[in-house]
Every structure is written in C-alpha cells, then in structure tokens.
Amino acid sequence: MRNKVKGACLRLVALFFLVTAVMVLTAVASEAQEAQSLLTLKQSIEIALEHNLDMQMAREEIHAARERRKEAMTGFLPSLSGKYSYRRLSEEPYVVFEGREMDISDQDQYRFTGTIAQPLFNGFAIQSNYRLAKLGLDVANIQLTRTRFDLILHVKEAYFGILTAERILEVREQSVRQLQAGLDVAKNFYEVGMSPKVEVLEAEVRLAEAKQELIRAENALSVDKARFNTILRRPVDQEMEVLDILSDQPYEKPYESCLEIALQKRPELMEAEKNVARAEKEITLAKSAYYPKVSVSGNYYRAGDDPSVDGSDFVDRENWDVLAEASMTFFEWGKTRYATNRKRARLRQARQTLEEIKDDIRLEVKTSYLYMQAAEKYIPVAQKSVESAEENFRISGERYREQVAAATEVLDAQTRLTEARTNYTSALAVFNVARARLIRAMGLEEEFGE
Numbered sequence: 001m002r003n004k005v006k007g008a009c010l011r012l013v014a015l016f017f018l019v020t021a022v023m024v025l026t027a028v029a030s031e032a033q034e035a036q037s038l039l040t041l042k043q044s045i046e047i048a049l050e051h052n053l054d055m056q057m058a059r060e061e062i063h064a065a066r067e068r069r070k071e072a073m074t075g076f077l078p079s080l081s082g083k084y085s086y087r088r089l090s091e092e093p094y095v096v097f098e099g100r101e102m103d104i105s106d107q108d109q110y111r112f113t114g115t116i117a118q119p120l121f122n123g124f125a126i127q128s129n130y131r132l133a134k135l136g137l138d139v140a141n142i143q144l145t146r147t148r149f150d151l152i153l154h155v156k157e158a159y160f161g162i163l164t165a166e167r168i169l170e171v172r173e174q175s176v177r178q179l180q181a182g183l184d185v186a187k188n189f190y191e192v193g194m195s196p197k198v199e200v201l202e203a204e205v206r207l208a209e210a211k212q213e214l215i216r217a218e219n220a221l222s223v224d225k226a227r228f229n230t231i232l233r234r235p236v237d238q239e240m241e242v243l244d245i246l247s248d249q250p251y252e253k254p255y256e257s258c259l260e261i262a263l264q265k266r267p268e269l270m271e272a273e274k275n276v277a278r279a280e281k282e283i284t285l286a287k288s289a290y291y292p293k294v295s296v297s298g299n300y301y302r303a304g305d306d307p308s309v310d311g312s313d314f315v316d317r318e319n320w321d322v323l324a325e326a327s328m329t330f331f332e333w334g335k336t337r338y339a340t341n342r343k344r345a346r347l348r349q350a351r352q353t354l355e356e357i358k359d360d361i362r363l364e365v366k367t368s369y370l371y372m373q374a375a376e377k378y379i380p381v382a383q384k385s386v387e388s389a390e391e392n393f394r395i396s397g398e399r400y401r402e403q404v405a406a407a408t409e410v411l412d413a414q415t416r417l418t419e420a421r422t423n424y425t426s427a428l429a430v431f432n433v434a435r436a437r438l439i440r441a442m443g444l445e446e447e448f449g450e
Contacts, residue, residue, distance in 0.1 A: 038241045041159050044232060048155045051233040055151060058144040065133070065140035072133035075126040078118040085111045086307075106305040106312050117297040123288030128281050135278045139271055146267040149440055151231075156436040158228040163246050164429035165221035168422055172214040175418040179207040182414065185400070186407050199407035206411045210418075246428045248379045251435055255369045258442050262365045265443030269361060272354040279347035286343045289336040292328035299323065361441070368441045372434035379431055382424040389413070389420035 039047075049055055086109070093105040119126065183203040189195035226236045263269065301319045302309040311317030396413040399405035439446055 038243060040243045041156065041245060044159055044228075044242070045152055045155050047232045047234075048151055049148065052151050052231070053233070054147050055144070058140070058147045062137070062140040062144060065137040069130070069133040069137050072126075072130040075119070075122075075129055078116050081115045081117070083113045083115075085113075087111070103314070105314050108305050109315075110304050110307055110309045112302040112309050114300040115297055117295055119293070119295045121292070121294040123291030123293065124284055125288035128285040128288065132278060132281050132285070135274050135281065139274045139278075142267045142271045142274065146271070149267065149443065149445070152445060153436055153440045154231055155228075157433055158224065158231050159242060160246065160429050160432050160436070161224040162221070162228055162242050163244055164425055165217065165224045166242075166244075167246070167425040167428075169214070169217040169221055171418060171421040171425065172210065172217040174421075175414065176207065176210045176214055178414055179203065179210050179411075182397075182407070182410055183207050189403075194403060195407065202411060203407060206414070246425075246432055248376075248428060248431065250376060251372060251438070255366070258369055258438065259362060259365050261444065262361050262442045263358065266357075266361050266441075267443060268357055269354075269443075272350070272357045276347070276350045276354055279343065279350040283340060283343040283347060286336065286339040289329065289332075289339075292326050294324075294326045296322070296324045364441045365438070368434065368438040372431065372438050375427065375431035375434045379424075379427045382420070382427040385420040386417075386424050389417040393417045 089105070089107050089109070092103050092107040094101045094103050096102075183200070186195060186200045186203045190197055190200050225240065228242075229236050229238050229240070299321050301321075302317060303312075303315040303319075304310045304317060305312035305314075309317070393410070393413040393416075396405060396410045400407060400410045
C-alpha cells in the first residue's frame with residue numbers, strides 16, 4: 001500500500017514538472033514569436049528591397065542592359081559564316097572543238113563556302129553602338145537606385161503611418177476610459193441629487209462619440225498595417241508590431257548643404273546626364289553613313305559534282321581567297337543629313353530636360369526643407385498645448401467634483417485634451433515623414449538604428 005502511494009506521489013511530481021516545463025516553453029515560444037514579429041524600420045526596408053516587384057524588374061533591366069552591352073561588343077570581333085548550295089543545269093555545258101562536242105562543266109554542281117569577315121572601319125558605328133550600350137547599362141543601374149530610393153520612402157511613410165495610427169488609437173482608448181469614468185461620476189452625482197440628469201445624458205453622448213472615434217482609429221490602424229504588408233509583399237492580414245521611432249530630434253543640416261548634395265546625388269539628375277551623353281552618341285551613329293565601310297574577309301571554297309563536294313573533272317575540290325573591300329554610299333536624297341538633324345533635335349531636348357530636372361530638384365529640396373522646418377517648429381507648440389489641456393482637464397475635474405463647475409466644462413476639457421494629444425502625435429508624424437521626404441529629395445539613404 002505504501003509503495004502504491006509513493007508511486008502515485010512520484011507520478012504527480014513528474015506530471016507537475018512536465019506541466020511546468022510545457023508552460024515555460026510556451027511562454028518562451030510566445031516571447032520569441034512576439035520578438036520576431038517586432039519590425040524595425042531597417043528590417044522593414046530590407047524585406048521590401050528583397051521582395052518588391054519594382055526592384056526585381058529593375059534588376060532584370062540591368063541584366064538585359066548587360067547582355068545588350070555584350071551584344072554590342074561582338075561588333076568588334078570577326079564573324080564566321082558558311083553556305084552550302086546545289087545547282088543543276090538543264091543540260092551539261094559543252095563546246096564544239098574540231099567537230100567534236102566536249103563537256104566543260106558538270107550538270108550537278110555542289111558548292112560549300114566558308115567565310116571569316118573582320119570589319120576594320122564602319123564610320124564609328126560599331127564604337128558608337130558599344131558606347132550606347134554601356135550608357136544603357138549605366139542608366140539601368142541608376143534606375144535601380146531611383147527605384148530603391150522611392151521604395152525606401154514608401155516604406156518610411158507606411159511605417160510612420162502605423163506608428164501614428166497606434167498612438168492615435170492609444171489617445172482614443174484613453175479618452176474612452178476618461179469619459180467612462182466621468183460618466184460614472186455624473187451618474188453618482190445624479191443619484192444623490194447633486195446634478196441634473198442632462199449632465200448624465202451629455203456624458204453618455206460624449207462617450208458614444210468617443211467610442212465611434214475609437215472604432216475609426218482601429219480601422220485606420222488595420223488599413224495602415226495592410227498597406228504596409230502590401231509594400232513588403234507579405235500577406236495583407238499578417239500581424240506585426242513595429243518599433244516606435246517617432247522622434248522630435250531637430251534636423252541640423254542647413255538648406256544650402258541639402259541643395260548641394262541633391263545636385264550631386266540625385267539619381268534623376270544622373271540619368272538625365274546619361275541621356276544627354278546617349279543623344280550625343282546617337283548623332284555620331286547617324287553620321288557614320290557619311291564614311292566608307294572597310295572590311296577584310298577570307299573565303300574557303302569546296303566544289304564538286306556530288307554532295308561530298310570532293311571535286312570533279314572540271315573543278316578543283318577546294319580553293320580560297322582573301323578579299324579587302326571598301327564601300328560607300330554617295331547619294332540617298334539627304335537621308336543621312338535628315339537623320340542627323342533629327343538626332344540633334346533629340347540632343348537639344350535631352351539638354352533641356354536636364355535643366356528642367358535641375359529646376360525641379362531645387363524646388364523639391366526647397367519645398368521639402370521648408371515643410372520639414374514648419375513641422376519641426378510646430379512640435380513644441382503642440383507639446384505645450386498638451387500640457388495646457390492636461391492641466392485644464394485636471395482643474396475642471398476638481399471643480400466638478402467640488403460642484404463649482406458643470407459637467408460640460410469637464411467634457412469640453414476632455415475633448416480639448418484628446419485633440420491636443422492627437423495634434424501632437426500628428427505633428428511628430430508629419431515631421432518624421434517630412435524629414436524622410438527631404439532625405440529622398442537629396443538622393444541619400446539613412447543608416448537606421450535598431
């Protein structure tokens with residue numbers, strides 16, 4: 001009997017430790033999963049850069065441009081070609097010599113020709129094609145950089161959108177709790193005859209409105225998270241938490257420095273400069289028709305009267321020759337001149353586009369900088385407004401509890417406090433987004449902390 005009791009106790013102890021271990025492992029796994037779902041801005045950008053379709057298409061464009069450059073490189077190299085032909089005459093050719101017919105050729109003629117050709121000069125067309133291909137690869141790389149910067153900005157905006165929505169949701173939840181507490185106080189005062197019923201009704205209306213705002217805030221957060229997941233190409237309903245990095249740290253770089261950096265680093269400006277260089281090479285390519293084309297080729301021949309081209313009584317089995325050739329077109333009714341003029345017009349357009357892009361960059365940097373400055377200056381104003389609203393709400397609550405103020409004064413103070421907190425959150429978000437847009441306008445990437 002004693003052994004049975006002892007065994008039962010051991011089993012209970014083992015079961016206790018097993019349950020404890022399972023609970024600990026579950027808690028650890030839950031914490032690990034929560035930590036894994038917590039995204040920093042740097043991690044979010046890395047995920048987007050890896051999976052975004054625009055980035056993948058830009059990489060494929062680079063691959064295509066690289067292959068185009070290799071294709072243009074082959075223009076400098078010799079080419080090999082071969083031709084095999086069969087010819088049958090209606091009758092065997094012959095001549096009459098001293099009254100006798102003598103065959104002079106085969107009726108069945110087989111011929112193979114192998115040729116190696118090397119261009120020597122093509123009016124700078126080969127060089128121009130290769131340089132155009134190299135410029136095309138440069139443009140493709142610049143377009144990848146531009147796509148990268150645009151994507152990073154979209155990630156930042158969506159990230160800050162989630163943080164803003166979360167903070168506004170907290171403000172709305174706090175408002176509902178405070179209004180619920182105020183409603184309870186109003187009901188108590190009404191029940192003891194210290195306040196009229198209209199104050200209870202007013203508190204109920206304000207609470208209902210606050211709950212509606214809470215629902216809107218919850219929906220706004222869900223939409224922002226769905227948009228964020230879409231940018232990162234994750235399931236639209238995937239849950240995640242983001243690290244709060246909304247900052248009010250001032251931006252120290254002066255406007256002149258920002259503009260100077262933008263005029264050096266903006267990928268749009270680099271692409272426009274490459275397009276000008278491409279237009280110049282297009283002119284050189286069009287003018288290549290003014291020059292002669294010089295090439296040298298070597299030919300190897302085999303002939304015969306059967307498919308093996310092994311010679312016959314009338315032809316040698318094999319032969320070869322070397323040919324140097326120069327050709328030039330002297331008159332095509334101004335075709336080359338018209339093409340050259342058209343390319344010159346494209347060059348003027350490219351230069352005008354370059355200047356237009358410079359003007360746009362100057363305006364964008366100026367606008368972004370001023371907008372960021374305005375948002376930065378509004379943050380302390382919004383913060384002071386929150387402090388004032390909190391103090392006003394505290395004083396109104398004390399006055400109402402002492403029955404020297406009406407409930408509407410407390411409700412109005414609560415509304416003002418909610419608006420002040422919402423405005424402060426919005427000011428922080430606007431500043432951070434404006435700073436991100438200024439960084440994009442400068443053509444830079446930031447290093448983000450964890």
